[in-house]
Amino acid sequence: SQQGEEDPQALSIQEGENATMNCSYKTSINNLQWYRQNSGRGLVHLILIRSNEREKHSGRLRVTLDTSKKSSSLLITASRAADTASYFCATDETSGSRLTFGEGTQLTVNP
Amino acid sequence: EAQVTQNPRYLITVTGKKLTVTCSQNMNHEYMSWYRQDPGLGLRQIYYSMNVEVTDKGDVPEGYKVSRKEKRNFPLILESPSPNQTSLYFCASREGYNEQFFGPGTRLTVL
Numbered sequence: 261s262q263q264g265e266e267d268p269q270a271l272s273i274q275e276g277e278n279a280t281m282n283c284s285y286k287t288s289i290n291n292l293q294w295y296r297q298n299s300g301r302g303l304v305h306l307i308l309i310r311s312n313e314r315e316k317h318s319g320r321l322r323v324t325l326d327t328s329k330k331s332s333s334l335l336i337t338a339s340r341a342a343d344t345a346s347y348f349c350a351t352d353e354t355s356g357s358r359l360t361f362g363e364g365t366q367l368t369v370n371p
Numbered sequence: 372e373a374q375v376t377q378n379p380r381y382l383i384t385v386t387g388k389k390l391t392v393t394c395s396q397n398m399n400h401e402y403m404s405w406y407r408q409d410p411g412l413g414l415r416q417i418y419y420s421m422n423v424e425v426t427d428k429g430d431v432p433e434g435y436k437v438s439r440k441e442k443r444n445f446p447l448i449l450e451s452p453s454p455n456q457t458s459l460y461f462c463a464s465r466e467g468y469n470e471q472f473f474g475p476g477t478r479l480t481v482l
Contacts, residue, residue: 290468302375302461302473303414348414352468357402357421358429359471363413 264349264362281365283349290352377474394462403445407458
């Protein structure tokens, strides 16, 4: 079953703008992870935020986690055409050892 | 270089002809899993393995088999493939509650 749900499903912005994607989930988690996938290729890990963390940064990426609302957001600042990809959130549930993925947000950055 | 490899990358076969997709990781990870990715359905887990000789069903295990005789290898077996198993398949591995490493994917078409 899909644990995380990303919102929006698709996002189109201009180069230089910020992109925000949201993820909601249903159960208790150890951590939440964000991945990126270029068309038809393997997923690449971007950032991991643990359940006791509220915010994390990595380069132009900023991730927040609100465990009370069971939600997370991924912000990409100063976007570039090369950021065009699908972005997935994945939750590491406390009840098991599985990493469960949402359906992803398709981000298009127009030059 | 730390990596997950899959073979073959592309495969076209016919209904009922048994096939195996190999997966190997060189990071000494205990946890390995297989996913399939279909448009509109995101990534769905087929099987996972927490260690050698330990495997368990994911969300969509029907029609698939796996084995974990060695820590580094986790092959996916389709005993009698059907057209509804046409999909993009990913193998992945990780250690503990950390980031997951994905293989490059295997695009399977069953005629």
